[in-house]
Structure formats: structure tokens, C-alpha cells
Amino acid sequence: MNLLYTMLIENCGIAGIKGNNNVGMDLVISLKSLQHRGQEAAGIAITDKEMYLYKKVGLVEDIFKPHIIRNLSGNVGIGHVRYSTKGSSVSYNAQPFKVKTNRGDIAVAHNGEVVNADNLRNKLSNEGVVFSGTTDSEVIAQLLGRYLEIMKNPIKAIRKLMEMIKGGYSLVILINTQLFAVRDPYGIRPIIIGKYDNGYAVASESVVMDHLNGEMIRDMLPGEVIELTETGVNTLFIKEEGKAHCMFEWVYFSRPDAIIENKLSYYVRIRLGEILAEEKGIDADIVIPVPDSGRPHALGFSRKSGIPFEEGLMKNRYTTERTFIMPDSKTRDETLKKKLNPIKKILEGKRVVLCDDSIVRGTTMKKIVSLIKGSGAVEVHVRIGSPPIISPCYYGIDMKSRDELIAPDKSEKEIAEIIGADSVGYISIDGLARAIGIKQDFLCLGCVTEKYPVKVGNELLRGQKQLFDFATEKKVIMNEK
Numbered sequence: 001m002n003l004l005y006t007m008l009i010e011n012c013g014i015a016g017i018k019g020n021n022n023v024g025m026d027l028v029i030s031l032k033s034l035q036h037r038g039q040e041a042a043g044i045a046i047t048d049k050e051m052y053l054y055k056k057v058g059l060v061e062d063i064f065k066p067h068i069i070r071n072l073s074g075n076v077g078i079g080h081v082r083y084s085t086k087g088s089s090v091s092y093n094a095q096p097f098k099v100k101t102n103r104g105d106i107a108v109a110h111n112g113e114v115v116n117a118d119n120l121r122n123k124l125s126n127e128g129v130v131f132s133g134t135t136d137s138e139v140i141a142q143l144l145g146r147y148l149e150i151m152k153n154p155i156k157a158i159r160k161l162m163e164m165i166k167g168g169y170s171l172v173i174l175i176n177t178q179l180f181a182v183r184d185p186y187g188i189r190p191i192i193i194g195k196y197d198n199g200y201a202v203a204s205e206s207v208v209m210d211h212l213n214g215e216m217i218r219d220m221l222p223g224e225v226i227e228l229t230e231t232g233v234n235t236l237f238i239k240e241e242g243k244a245h246c247m248f249e250w251v252y253f254s255r256p257d258a259i260i261e262n263k264l265s266y267y268v269r270i271r272l273g274e275i276l277a278e279e280k281g282i283d284a285d286i287v288i289p290v291p292d293s294g295r296p297h298a299l300g301f302s303r304k305s306g307i308p309f310e311e312g313l314m315k316n317r318y319t320t321e322r323t324f325i326m327p328d329s330k331t332r333d334e335t336l337k338k339k340l341n342p343i344k345k346i347l348e349g350k351r352v353v354l355c356d357d358s359i360v361r362g363t364t365m366k367k368i369v370s371l372i373k374g375s376g377a378v379e380v381h382v383r384i385g386s387p388p389i390i391s392p393c394y395y396g397i398d399m400k401s402r403d404e405l406i407a408p409d410k411s412e413k414e415i416a417e418i419i420g421a422d423s424v425g426y427i428s429i430d431g432l433a434r435a436i437g438i439k440q441d442f443l444c445l446g447c448v449t450e451k452y453p454v455k456v457g458n459e460l461l462r463g464q465k466q467l468f469d470f471a472t473e474k475k476v477i478m479n480e481k
Helices: 024-033 117-126 136-151 154-164 207-211 247-253 265-279 295-305 329-339 363-374 412-419 429-436 470-480
Strands: 013-019 041-047 051-057 076-082 097-101 104-114 167-175 178-183 192-196 199-203 215-219 224-228 233-238 286-289 313-315 340-342 351-356 379-384 423-426
Touching: 013 024, 013 104, 013 167, 013 178, 013 224, 024 041, 024 076, 024 199, 024 207, 041 104, 051 104, 076 104, 076 167, 076 178, 097 136, 104 117, 104 136, 117 136, 136 154, 136 167, 154 178, 154 224, 154 233, 192 207, 199 207, 199 224, 247 265, 247 429, 265 295, 265 379, 265 429, 286 295, 295 351, 313 363, 340 363, 351 363, 363 379, 363 412, 412 423
Parallel strands: 286 351, 351 379, 379 423
Antiparallel strands: 013 076, 013 199, 041 051, 041 076, 097 104, 104 167, 167 178, 178 224, 192 199, 192 215, 224 233, 313 340
16 A cells, blocks of 8 residues: 555644653643644653553544543643544544553654655564554654664664654653654754753643743754653763754644744745735735735735725634635635624625735635625635645645645636636745745755755655656665565
8 A cells, every 4th residue: 555645644633742740631731732733642651650642533622521630640741632533533543652562651642744654564563463453643652662672772673662663743642651753854843942940841732831831942853753751851872864854843733922943823824925925915805815825925925015904704613614624625615614604794795805924725715705795895815825735745744645735737826716816926936935934954844945955756856856766766665664
């Protein structure tokens, strides 16, 4: 089976805390602050005298009721919120994954995707490992357990794990009472280090530290492995192979108040809107956002263009789901109907600039444009704060095949016709990099350039001029088995 189209793809939220006192409630608070990164399942592994694991399908608040929280006893633990695809919202795919070894219990929580997971799964299965779920995260946990048994040393086992897994990932690992965090060698997936009154923490986003009344210390470095203790954070080793920070974290996925690589996401999104107005300006009466993801982009566009900003779509604040991370089109459509209501008094007779962070499949944007025109707008000009998404993400975001994307091989005019807009304008790749404030060579832009930092299938590598011969590449993969 081809990994590119069969493995379950995730972009989740992870947290780990080493405290001086019980960290159970702190882990629950951390996961609540990361709920936007995954709404299908959540789990916590915590260690007192023994490792206790509780995970379930659902939202954090619904899973971790007071009587469950009372069982979360220990001063070290890890947590996870899950977002997945292809009907995998089942409890056995929830994280963390726990594995028993002859060196004790380990638990692993993972954000991202391992692109060679199929090969590794087959290898472990042939050696007698039985898997309970279908995710690459369990492959990581089982592989680490195997190396820990062989090498009898956590640091050596983690180093060997990093040699074997390829892709974009951040990990929190609990081995008995030791807590480790790992970032992939290109820094594709984010993870930060923080400090608060009860100890030290790592998390997918800096917002966790805000909710714990603590402070962010720094981002983990690409390829860095750390251990958290009661007294501090120790860097064990660094296995950097380059820099390729995921641009989509700033454009959409992280919360606007998250700081990633010293860049506040909100300010980056404002700047995206400003540059978008410079590059794709249009004569119009009002600028409105797709709430809430497009609001800072629309503010930036309005400020730069001088076109008044208005709220033309009202969001139901009691519907928390993000349509982009819904697992199927039917669910996305039903959620959109619950979420957005057009304000006719604002839209009637107006030429509207509609701003959002991205267009992936195009189905949601088509419905939003229809809503606005159906409310009396005379023109709708869509402006997007990312370049066209023309190729899949293999490192953890749900854009798994070109067939599902609207932009490949289509002009802006053709896309406008498909979604029913009067025009569509995307920010350029250069404009994107300028808004983020990081050189293109240090960003993962695979989904907008078709060039990737980590080799996967027959896709182009970043800096590569032409495709490898697929037959040759296939032989290499077979030899790895």
C-alpha cells in the first residue's frame, strides 16, 4: 500500500510537564488551550508510583470530568489532543500510546507524520509486535520500546529512533518518571519550552504557558532532544539537518496569540493581509473576514487598502469546531451551516472583499461566497493570505492528495469561477515569506511549491531540479525492508 494515500494524517497538540507537585490539572488546562489543534480525542499519561493512562474520543472538557481528574496523580505527565482523517475517530487511535518494556513503562504523544511509517510498521509486525491501532504514532511508541529494551538507555534509544523515523514531528515521551521532548531534524512541527510556578513544560504552542500563568523560555531547536527535570531543562543532543518551519502554523493552524520562532501569529497574519492588499488590491466598498480565521488578514487588508473593515458574517460562538479539520465533507457542510450567519444589512448592495487564510478544497469557500451573494452583495472578491495550495502535506496537515485540492493547474480566474466569486487573489510566496519574516529556505513550503525538505515518495526535494526515477526510488524502499 502507498503511504502517501493510506496512512492517517494528523496535526495534533501535545504537552508535557515535570512539576514539583501534582500536574494532573495542569495537563488538563494545557490540553484545553490546545483544543483548536484537535477535537476528536484527548488523553493524558501521568506517573506517580505507576503510570496511569486515560484517553477517550471527545473534547477535553467532556473527557476529563472532576472524578477523572482526581485520578490524575503524579508530578510528571504528557497529554495529547487529536485531529485525524479517514474515519479514524476511535478510542484505540487516541493518544498517548503506552508500551510496557523490560525497562519499565513508556508513553508517547506525537504531533506530525512519519512518512516511512508503513515500512517500519511492517518490520515490527514481522518481528512479532502486535498493534492496537492504525496510526504512525503507535509505530513510534513501539519502535522506541524495542530500542529501549535493546540499548537499556533512554538517550541512546531516542537517538536510534530519530535515525529511523523520517518526516515532520514533535514528541513528548514519558519513560517511567523521566520526561523527554523531541523535535524533528528540520523543525517542521513546532514545540516550545516554558516555565511556571509548578515546574517546567513543553507544548505545541506558547499559549499553554499563558494559561498556566507561566512564561515561554524558547522554541526547541530543529533536531533537539531535551529532558525536563524538577530544576530545569537539559539539552541531551541536537541532530539538526536544516530548517523548514511549517508556514501553515503562522497562516492558520496556531492560535493568533501563539508565538512561534519569536513571531506572534497575530502580527504575521496582519502583515499577510497588508501585503495581500499591495499585491492583489481591488476597488470595493467593504472588507470582511471569514470568522475567525480570516479576521487578522482582513484587518491588514483594510488598513493597507483604506477600504472599511466590517463584520459581514456572524459566527455562532457555541460551535467550536474548525471546518478545515473536520474528517469528511458532509460533516464540514453541516458544521458550516451551524457556524455562520450573513448580516444582510451590512452586505446588501456592497462590493465585498472576503478575506481568509487559505483555500484548500474550495467547497467551504464556495458556500460562503454563495451565502454572501444570497444576502445581496453585488460583488464578492476573495483574497487569500497564503499562496495556492497545489500539492499535499506529508508532514501532518490534512491535505493528503492533489485530487482533493482546488488550486493545482488552475488560474486565479478559473478558481473564481468554480467558487462563484467575481475574482480571487492569493498572496505570493515571496510575500508570504516577507510577512512571516523568515527566509524561504528556512520554511516548509512543500504544499505551495511541490518541493519538500524530507524525501517522500516520488516528490521533489527542496533544491532538487527534477524528479528521481520512481522505479529506482521504489527499489531503495524495498531494500530498506
